[in-house]
Amino acid sequence: MTKKIIVIIIGILLVAPAVFAKDDASIQVKGSDTMVNLSQAWAEEFMKKNPEVFIAITGGGSGTGIAALINGTCDMANSSRQIKDKERALAEKKGVHAVEFKPAIDGIAVVAHPKNPVSQLTMDELAGIFAGKIRNWKEVGGKDEKIVVLSREVNSGTHVYFKEHVLAGTGEFSPEALLLPSSQAIADEVSQNEAAIGYYGMGYLSSAQKAVPLAKDEHSPAVAPTTDRVIAGDYPISRPLYVYTKGEPQGAVKAFMDFIFSKEGQEIVSKTDFVPVAA
Amino acid sequence: MPVRYKLKEFLFETIIRASGLASIIAVGLIFFFLLKEGTLLFQTQTLGDFLLGKKWYPISEPPGFGILPLILGSLLVTLGAAIISIPLGIACAVYIAEVAPPRIKEILKSGVELLAAIPSVVLGFIGIVTVVPWIKSTFDVPTGLTAFAGSFILAFMAMPTVVSIAEDALHSVPKIYKEGAYALGATQWQTIYRVVLPAAASGIVAAVMLGIGRVVGETMAVMMVTGNSASMPKGIFYPVRTLTATVAAEMGETVQGSDHYFSLFAIGIVLFVITFAVNMTADVFIHRRRK
Numbered sequence: 398m399t400k401k402i403i404v405i406i407i408g409i410l411l412v413a414p415a416v417f418a419k420d421d422a423s424i425q426v427k428g429s430d431t432m433v434n435l436s437q438a439w440a441e442e443f444m445k446k447n448p449e450v451f452i453a454i455t456g457g458g459s460g461t462g463i464a465a466l467i468n469g470t471c472d473m474a475n476s477s478r479q480i481k482d483k484e485r486a487l488a489e490k491k492g493v494h495a496v497e498f499k500p501a502i503d504g505i506a507v508v509a510h511p512k513n514p515v516s517q518l519t520m521d522e523l524a525g526i527f528a529g530k531i532r533n534w535k536e537v538g539g540k541d542e543k544i545v546v547l548s549r550e551v552n553s554g555t556h557v558y559f560k561e562h563v564l565a566g567t568g569e570f571s572p573e574a575l576l577l578p579s580s581q582a583i584a585d586e587v588s589q590n591e592a593a594i595g596y597y598g599m600g601y602l603s604s605a606q607k608a609v610p611l612a613k614d615e616h617s618p619a620v621a622p623t624t625d626r627v628i629a630g631d632y633p634i635s636r637p638l639y640v641y642t643k644g645e646p647q648g649a650v651k652a653f654m655d656f657i658f659s660k661e662g663q664e665i666v667s668k669t670d671f672v673p674v675a676a
Numbered sequence: 677m678p679v680r681y682k683l684k685e686f687l688f689e690t691i692i693r694a695s696g697l698a699s700i701i702a703v704g705l706i707f708f709f710l711l712k713e714g715t716l717l718f719q720t721q722t723l724g725d726f727l728l729g730k731k732w733y734p735i736s737e738p739p740g741f742g743i744l745p746l747i748l749g750s751l752l753v754t755l756g757a758a759i760i761s762i763p764l765g766i767a768c769a770v771y772i773a774e775v776a777p778p779r780i781k782e783i784l785k786s787g788v789e790l791l792a793a794i795p796s797v798v799l800g801f802i803g804i805v806t807v808v809p810w811i812k813s814t815f816d817v818p819t820g821l822t823a824f825a826g827s828f829i830l831a832f833m834a835m836p837t838v839v840s841i842a843e844d845a846l847h848s849v850p851k852i853y854k855e856g857a858y859a860l861g862a863t864q865w866q867t868i869y870r871v872v873l874p875a876a877a878s879g880i881v882a883a884v885m886l887g888i889g890r891v892v893g894e895t896m897a898v899m900m901v902t903g904n905s906a907s908m909p910k911g912i913f914y915p916v917r918t919l920t921a922t923v924a925a926e927m928g929e930t931v932q933g934s935d936h937y938f939s940l941f942a943i944g945i946v947l948f949v950i951t952f953a954v955n956m957t958a959d960v961f962i963h964r965r966r967k
Contacts, residue, residue, distance in 0.1 A: 457928050458928030460928060460930055460931060460932075461928045464931075464932050467932075481931055483931050483933070483934065484931055487932070487933065542818075543818045545818045545819045550904065550925040550926065551734060551735050551925070551926050552925055552926050552927070552928040552930070557735065560735075560736075568736065569733060569736060571907075572731075572732075572745075572905065572906055572907035572908075573905050573907045573915070574905055575819065575821055575903035575904060575905045575915050576903070576904040576905060576906070576917070576925070577821075577903075577904065578899050578900065578904075578925055582804070582900070585804060585805075586808075586819070586821065589808075589809055589812075590812065590818075590819055590820075592818055592819075593819065
């Protein structure tokens with residue numbers, strides 16, 4: 398929450414001088430909250446090198462970004478989920494051709510309190526917990542305590558990804574799952590509550606929470622969410638992050654996209670705790 | 677000369693009339709827009725499934741658009757906040773209006789106004805770091821993110837409204853009433869309890885209703901502390917999801933023109949109807965008092 402507010406304030410401070418600056422190229426980027434920090438880091442570095450280009454980053458959610466792209470109020474949309482058919486159809490109808498890029502990968506960490514004795518979970522156990530079929534930590538080798546399930550809100554791309562990939566077999570989150578408005582809110586609750594389990598992008602991990610290693614099934618080894626394991630494809634829950642541009646990128650937008658995929662841009666990806674797509 | 681005055685008169689009258697109508701037009705347009713978008717949901721869903729359905733799974737296939745758990749969640753949080761804020765608020769108003777010496781009265785009044793000025797996101801933040809862990813350890817519940825946390829925070833948001841309007845009502849009780857009571861040998865407490873409070877009753881009810889109206893519509897603080905789990909509420913110490921939090925949390929990601937999008941507008945209509953009913957009730961009581 399505070400992180401988000403700081404980002405917004407920085408955003409405003411960045412916008413203010415631009416209003417008075419002379420008319421240079423400007424790029425509006427809108428969308429996924431997961432990607433705000435990453436996008437901001439790219440933009441800052443890019444603007445240092447290309448002071449004539451101004452880039453404004455705003456969050457709001459993947460759907461907000463894509464809707465803005467369709468309505469022509471932004472040049473690039475960040476999204477932590479793929480564009481839906483319905484959205485693509487709407488875009489084409491309005492004459493906007495959305496071009497897709499995948500500049501980074503996000504590993505999703507499953508987190509619990511550091512004092513929680515559970516040292517690993519299989520994907521089936523994880524699905525059982527989040528679907529509300531496994532209700533006590535005892536059933537997965539922990540203490541006799543009710544599990545407090547924490548999820549992101551349904552406006553989160555992470556929520557959608559988790560639902561589609563972890564709960565694929567069982568389908569729904571438990572109706573008793575708490576839906577928290579931000580990754581930071583989940584991090585805060587997990588660090589205070591020994592019975593809680595939650596998930597968010599690897600970037601939010603800190604020493605106040607423990608990432609629970611995950612195994613694909615009973616026979617596979619459990620893997621912790623680290624950059625190496627995500628690149629190797631061993632970690633079971635990771636997803637691509639998307640950037641959509643309005644038509645094929647041109648001019649300043651093209652330069653920015655090239656920067657994102659350059660060595661430097663990809664280093665920024667690792668620095669902000671996401672996983673780069675190219676070395 | 678008179679012609680010029682007439683023109684001036686006409687001009688100002690028009691401007692003032694336009695300003696007066698502006699807010700009503702705005703409300704009308706908002707309601708029309710909500711209605712236009714919200715009713716599109718009922719091309720695919722029935723009103724009964726929407727209002728009485730127990731499953732809120734807006735992004736599943738097939739989706740569930742039942743808002744009963746959300747309505748009950750909102751009511752539970754509001755009820756809790758009312759139980760906390762009404763006695764506190766009225767007692768505070770009585771103290772300010774009848775008992776407190778002038779200096780303390782001024783300090784208290786500005787203190788209450790200051791409470792109203794605290795942004796709800798700040799109250800929510802304070803709730804997360806103080807009230808939520810306190811509830812978890814004191815009441816020994818699995819998580820402190822509960823309806824009670826929401827009620828507790830919202831009680832403090834409703835207080836300024838309740839106090840200032842109730843204080844106003846108490847203040848406007850004619851002095852003769854009190855003097856009459858004292859002349860008959862009543863104590864101060866007897867005067868307040870038997871004479872002043874009954875005389876100001878309709879104003880106090882209006883204060884309470886307006887306070888409740890504020891609580892029903894509050895979003896940010898509630899979203900931060902109530903856990904937002906869309907199951908049927910089991911009690912005040914379980915997580916709940918409110919109508920307002922649902923709209924705020926889901927609007928950002930929904931596909932425009934989808935049933936989910938329309939359902940959020942339909943929730944907006946429900947909220948509009950609830951707050952309208954609450955405010956109308958308050959209005960009825962305010963007018964009764966004037967008569």
